[in-house]
Amino acid sequence: MHHDGWPLPESVDYVLRSTASAGRAIFARRNIKPGTHILSTTEKYEQLRSPTVHVILRPYRREVCAQCFAYDRGREWKCRLPDAGVAFCSVECRQQWESVIGPLGLAAHQAIETTIKKQSKWKKTTQDSTPMTTAVDSPDLDFDAAWQAAGVVGKQIVAARTKEKPSKTEQRYLREAESAPADPDFLAYLLSGVLVTHKRSAAPAMVGKDADEPSDESSIPGTDMVSELFPDLMALASDSSVYTGDSPLSSWTKAYKLLLAILPIPLLDFLRPAICHELASRASHNAFSIRPAGGSDGEQSGEFLGWGVWPEASFFNHSCRPNVRKERVGRIWTFAVSEDITGDVLREGEELCITYLGGDEKDLDVEERRKKLKGEWGFDCQCQKCVEELHDLPLSAILHERS
């Protein structure tokens, strides 16, 4: 199965197919023994993927290694690049991080860190100036239109930074973007996506691809670029209701505009509205949380340290009785058939599922699990375990869940 020329996960052991009620899913092509390795996230396109699209939440930036995500019960790592807002568990990790991210990536991190520090001072010392009302913040706008409007502002910000004699309006948009505080975690997450896009644009497989403005004027600016350079992101299920709750559209557009105002100039061409929109909407149903590694069953558990998107690993559906075990070592996820499956083998035709619940959540009862999955992932779990356990519940409990 392909998505615009990008191969979707497939091997001698498994294949991706559509299901009636849970989108696409991975199915066994033959009987597979427990313990069999299914997938690792470095096997294909390695040179195009690094650095992983991810964010370590700001409160944890001194406690989680920026390179391998090591976390040691809240201990702050000593090896740091304070002006870039990152810490490392070892000098080797720091060197690896610097070599992958390069001078431009480092400068971008420094720009974000400087701005966040400056803005937190501004917040303390000045009254919030009345922001210029832009159409972007209106809740009635659909997100296509909102991102298009943000793109119009974005062009002015870029003009203010790159033109020899920018207009007054352009300069005003730049000043406004610079002084509007944005969510530091959105800034870091979007930057990681922009760095991947930038890196891929220079990779041999991608050079010469047309990444210009879309020919279709109704699409979000940058759509062609994100399709060309990030086909694996575009192959993932998107979430049109991403801009709700603690992820409002205005937080994303603010982060987009602030990044345009502060990132090194060579990155600006890769910071397009469509890239930001796709990074937001595809992460919503596909991100893996980054938690301390190595619970008793190998699954991560404990604090929510951050999240990331590993596109090739995003096609496993959830089951409350998973038959595939996932494990993160550093930045790499590996998936293997669980040793705990019932029977000697995972049978041909069976769906391969991981759990989306944390290691410490798997013992919740059926109603709690379903509430959690609905709240965090937005779906009514259709897994076999839920079907069986719901069957055993009194009708009143099921009606209560549906209401």
Ligand SMILES: C[S@@+](CC[C@H](N)C(=O)[O-])C[C@H]1O[C@@H](n2cnc3c(N)ncnc32)[C@H](O)[C@@H]1O
């Ligand atoms: C990481 S994606 C998995 C791949 C996805 N099915 C696809 O077509 O790309 C997560 C999404 O798959 C669907 N899904 C996963 N597990 C499910 C389950 N047990 N019951 C219902 N839907 C499920 C939900 O829509 C969820 O948001």
